[in-house]
Amino acid sequence: MSFIQAIRLAWETIRVQKLKSFFTVIGVTIGVTFLIAVVSIVGGMSRYMEDDLVGKLIAVNSFSLRSRPDFQVGDATQAQRNEWRRRPRILRTDVDPVAEALPPTATWALESSQNLDIESQYATPRNTQCSTITEQWFTIKKMGVTQGRLITPQEYNNGTPVVVIGQDVADHFFPNLNPIGRELKVQSIPYTVVGVADKQGSVFGQSLDKFLLAPERSPLNRWVNPHGVIDAMIIQGQDDTSMREAMEAARATMRARRHLHPTQPDNFELETSENALDFWNKVKGYLVIAGIALPTVGLVVGAIVIMNIMLVAVAERTREIGIRKALGARRKDILNQFLVESATLATLGAAIGVALGIGFAKFLAAVSPLPAAVEVWSIFLGVGVGAGVGMIAGIYPASRAALLDPIAAMRQET
Amino acid sequence: MSSNTVEAPLSETAERRAVVSGAGQAPDSKWVIVTRGIKREYDMGGEVVRALRGVDLAIGRNEYVAIMGPSGSGKSTLMNIVGCLDTPNGGEYWLNGQLVSAMTDDALARVRNREIGFVFQTFNLLPRATALHNVELPLVYAGVGADERRRRASEALAKVQLDNRMDHRPNELSGGQRQRVAIARALVNNPSMLLADEPTGNLDSATSEEIMRVFENLADSGQTVVMVTHEPDIASHARRVVVLRDGLISTDETRDAFVARVGHSVAAL
Numbered sequence: 266m267s268f269i270q271a272i273r274l275a276w277e278t279i280r281v282q283k284l285k286s287f288f289t290v291i292g293v294t295i296g297v298t299f300l301i302a303v304v305s306i307v308g309g310m311s312r313y314m315e316d317d318l319v320g321k322l323i324a325v326n327s328f329s330l331r332s333r334p335d336f337q338v339g340d341a342t343q344a345q346r347n348e349w350r351r352r353p354r355i356l357r358t359d360v361d362p363v364a365e366a367l368p369p370t371a372t373w374a375l376e377s378s379q380n381l382d383i384e385s386q387y388a389t390p391r392n393t394q395c396s397t398i399t400e401q402w403f404t405i406k407k408m409g410v411t412q413g414r415l416i417t418p419q420e421y422n423n424g425t426p427v428v429v430i431g432q433d434v435a436d437h438f439f440p441n442l443n444p445i446g447r448e449l450k451v452q453s454i455p456y457t458v459v460g461v462a463d464k465q466g467s468v469f470g471q472s473l474d475k476f477l478l479a480p481e482r483s484p485l486n487r488w489v490n491p492h493g494v495i496d497a498m499i500i501q502g503q504d505d506t507s508m509r510e511a512m513e514a515a516r517a518t519m520r521a522r523r524h525l526h527p528t529q530p531d532n533f534e535l536e537t538s539e540n541a542l543d544f545w546n547k548v549k550g551y552l553v554i555a556g557i558a559l560p561t562v563g564l565v566v567g568a569i570v571i572m573n574i575m576l577v578a579v580a581e582r583t584r585e586i587g588i589r590k591a592l593g594a595r596r597k598d599i600l601n602q603f604l605v606e607s608a609t610l611a612t613l614g615a616a617i618g619v620a621l622g623i624g625f626a627k628f629l630a631a632v633s634p635l636p637a638a639v640e641v642w643s644i645f646l647g648v649g650v651g652a653g654v655g656m657i658a659g660i661y662p663a664s665r666a667a668l669l670d671p672i673a674a675m676r677q678e679t
Numbered sequence: 680m681s682s683n684t685v686e687a688p689l690s691e692t693a694e695r696r697a698v699v700s701g702a703g704q705a706p707d708s709k710w711v712i713v714t715r716g717i718k719r720e721y722d723m724g725g726e727v728v729r730a731l732r733g734v735d736l737a738i739g740r741n742e743y744v745a746i747m748g749p750s751g752s753g754k755s756t757l758m759n760i761v762g763c764l765d766t767p768n769g770g771e772y773w774l775n776g777q778l779v780s781a782m783t784d785d786a787l788a789r790v791r792n793r794e795i796g797f798v799f800q801t802f803n804l805l806p807r808a809t810a811l812h813n814v815e816l817p818l819v820y821a822g823v824g825a826d827e828r829r830r831r832a833s834e835a836l837a838k839v840q841l842d843n844r845m846d847h848r849p850n851e852l853s854g855g856q857r858q859r860v861a862i863a864r865a866l867v868n869n870p871s872m873l874l875a876d877e878p879t880g881n882l883d884s885a886t887s888e889e890i891m892r893v894f895e896n897l898a899d900s901g902q903t904v905v906m907v908t909h910e911p912d913i914a915s916h917a918r919r920v921v922v923l924r925d926g927l928i929s930t931d932e933t934r935d936a937f938v939a940r941v942g943h944s945v946a947a948l
Contacts, residue, residue: 270819281807588803591764592864593792593820595785672764675803 271605278606279613289574290614293654296563297615297647301622303556304643306629307549309636314545322468323538324405326508327501329376330355330363330515331534335497336541352532354494359522363498366514370503374402375481377496379489383477384450385438393434395451397481397489403429405501413445413460416480420459424482429460431474451477454484470634512537564650567614568658575607575662586666587674596667603666607659608652615651619644699735705776711871711903712738712761717780718769719756730756732926733770738872738905743898745917746907752923755876758907762795762874763787775871792820796865800877802857804849804864810836811845814864821868835863839893855886862893872903879913891916911941 279286329335333349341349364373378396400421403409410429420427428449435444435458444458456479465473479485490496500515502508512535519533579586586599594602626637698706699715706713719731730753738744748754759765760772763779766787772780779790797803804813814832823831836842839859849857858878865873875894879887895916898904906917914920920937922930932940 267822277807584803585805588805589816589820590788591762591791591797591803592817593788595788595820597785598820672759675799 268601268605271601272609274602275606275609279610285574286610286613289571290567290610290617292563292565292567292570293611293614293651294563294567294618294621296560296567296654297618297651298621298625299563300556300560300647300650301619301639301643302625302629302637303552303559305622305626305637305639306635307552307556308640309626309630309638310552311545311549312638313636315542322473323541324407324499324501325538326503326505327405327499328508328512328515328535328537330359330498330500330519331496331536334534334540335536336544353523354491355496355498355533357493357495359519360495360498362522363500363515363518366518367500367511368502368507368514370507371500371511372401372405373498373500374405375399375495375498376402377481377486377489377494381452381485381488383434383438384453385448387440387442388438391437393475393477395477395479395485395489397483397486398478399481401501402478402499405499408465409463410460411463412443413458415460416478421480421482424480424484424486426454426456426483426485427459427479428456429462429478430458431462431476432464433472433474434477435461449477451479451485452488456483456485508537560650564654567611568654571607571611571655571658572661575603575659576665578606579603579662579666582666583669583674584677586669587671587677590669590671591675599669600663600667603663604656604659607662608655611655611658612648612652614655615648618651619647622647695737698737702771705778706737706773708776709739710737710773711740711742711775712736712905713773714761714770715773716770717757717760717767717772719753719760719765719767729926731760731767734923734926734928736921736928738903740903741898741901743894743904743918744906745914745920746905746923747909747911747914747920748923748929749909751925753926754907754909754923757923758874758876761905762797763791788820792817793868794871796862796868796870796873798858798861798865798873798875798878800880802849802854802861802881804857804860806849809846809848810841810852810860810863813849813860814867817864817868831867832863835867836860838866839863853886854882855889858882858886858890859893862890862897866897866902872905873897875904875906877908878906879908879910887913911937 332352332354360375367373376396376398378394380392381395382390383393383395384390400416400418403415409415411432412435413429416427416429419425428451430438430444430449438444438449439447439458444461447458448455449458450456462474462476462478467473498515500508500511502511516531516535520531523532525532589599622643623639626639629635630637698710698713702715714734714736717731717734717736718729721728721730734753734757736757746754746757756765760767760780763774763782764787766782767780770780771778774790775794777790779787782790791797804810805816808816811829811832814835815828818828818831833842833845836845839862841856841859841863844852844856849860852860862873873894878894879890882890891913894904894906898918904917906913908914915934915938918934920930920932920934921928930937930940
């Protein structure tokens with residue numbers, strides 16, 4: 266019996282028992298559905314994290330010099346956290362030596378942040394993130410303003426009490442008003458709003474537009490950090506290579522300043538976008554495990570179900586098998602007939618699973634912030650695995666069928 | 680290897696004796712079936728049942744033979760061996776010049792497919808397939824392509840006057856029609872012999888006669904036919920009747936001699 270013949274025969278057999286066939290393959294269907302869905306979710310999220318998100322939080326080709334990591338990987342040990350807390354802070358006096366060591370094409374800016382109380386006369390007070398920054402900060406972050414202007418070099422120099430605020434801050438403190446030129450009080454000290462920043466959007470439902478930026482030398486400085494201490498020096502290279510160069514230059518300078526022995530590790534952090542992604546990679550790792558475990562469970566269950574149903578089918582069709590053997594079917598012919606039948610069944614189930622998985626992924630992408638995009642390779646994997654499971658599940662029943670004695674088989678009542 | 684044969688008044692009798700005693704030698708091509716000392720034993724829970732104790736049988740081309748016997752005579756066992764569904768414990772079975780008694784399962788399957796056309800008492804058609812597809816089945820296992828299969832199966836159904844029922848399923852056909860489909864299926868691969876097991880057992884007398892006529896026509900046109908039955912009425916449609924008793928051949932005679940001796944009385948067997 267040729268292969269195509271066997272498939273046609275399998276198709277016919279499945280067709281006359283549609284409902285029974287569907288229930289037979291339900292395990293495989295569920296397993297493949299999970300596979301497609303998880304792969305699309307993880308794929309979509311990966312793309313989002315790596316392309317969209319990180320770009321929003323960390324400027325391209327830049328790194329920060331900090332005392333401890335900003336993006337913390339979830340499973341840092343207690344010892345690790347203690348070590349971080351013990352590290353010395355980055356000082357204002359560290360900045361110039363580091364800046365001198367950098368390649369000439371690098372730009373840098375300082376940033377220090379704190380959550381402080383803001384008030385305006387038009388709205389209720391709020392505790393919001395406030396930062397002092399230096400001149401190159403907006404350039405490095407590629408941030409502009411939608412209203413007003415950026416802080417001028419003179420204002421940086423003089424420490425003038427002016428601020429650029431985020432869209433959400435503008436909306437809250439100056440509802441239906443033009444904030445430019447108006448006054449905000451931070452910890453009771455007045456500042457003039459000179460600009461409203463571009464909308465940054467949101468990340469997992471959290472707004473990125475709740476911030477206030479003032480020159481480093483402005484009065485805000487006293488509130489964000491102890492005297493002479495800064496949170497971060499952000500350094501940007503022209504490209505990845507020059508950024509890495511700059512990183513090594515900064516590292517060397519800081520190690521020298523801190524008098525670190527070559528065997529001692531850094532007691533400061535040089536953080537790139539890779540660190541932010543570390544967290545995501547950890548999460549991705551768990552998702553991948555789930556993405557393998559869930560489909561596997563579905564497929565194992567599916568295989569067991571198919572095997573059992575095929576055993577029943579063989580028992581019911583014993584007489585038919587005997588007739589076929591009497592007419593000249595060899596063991597191989599009977600084996601193939603049932604293997605192909607169970608593989609065809611499982612492949613159909615996998616195809617349904619693919620359709621359901623695609624539907625589920627699209628539904629998820631539509632109703633939640635999770636971006637899910639179906640990956641083509643997962644479709645092929647799903648169908649391939651389905652067919653494989655069918656073949657494996659069918660081996661035992663098919664060999665039982667193949668070994669039947671035709672004389673005894675033909676005596677079976679139908 | 681002894682058997683009590685009442686001599687059939689045929690010139691072939693001597694030849695038959697010769698061919699069944701030539702152990703190890705392939706018989707001449709005019710013999711379709713030659714069995715030499717066929718033995719078949721079963722172990723039934725400690726006890727050994729000797730179904731066949733040394734059967735010598737020679738059936739030539741174009742013969743129409745009935746194999747008879749009461750139950751327990753071993754006729755079903757002999758039929759299974761002749762039909763290559765079973766292998767003997769002792770002796771030789773030559774089918775069309777091939778020694779099949781020592782063949783593997785796969786080789787036997789091939790022989791069944793090519794050389795033997797089965798017709799069963801219970802028809803044994805595939806219930807969910809059409810008449811045409813049922814008749815095509817031996818050709819499927821012979822590796823024949825779809826178009827040629829369809830052509831040959833249609834021709835076979837035409838020969839039994841069922842070409843207008845090709846797309847019917849067995850449950851849409853009468854008993855006689857089903858048996859005719861089975862006969863078409865048996866003939867579709869041009870086998871050396873038609874092997875029928877109680878072909879009229881599930882049919883009424885009128886339909887039985889109809890089927891017997893089909894067999895006669897086939898025998899007339901040159902087909903070798905071997906029919907196993909326990910009914911003397913049916914056996915007497917054949918041209919030669921072999922009677923088995925207790926695992927051995929008891930009588931082997933022409934139809935006329937059989938009818939003359941037995942009439943319609945089974946007891947006189």
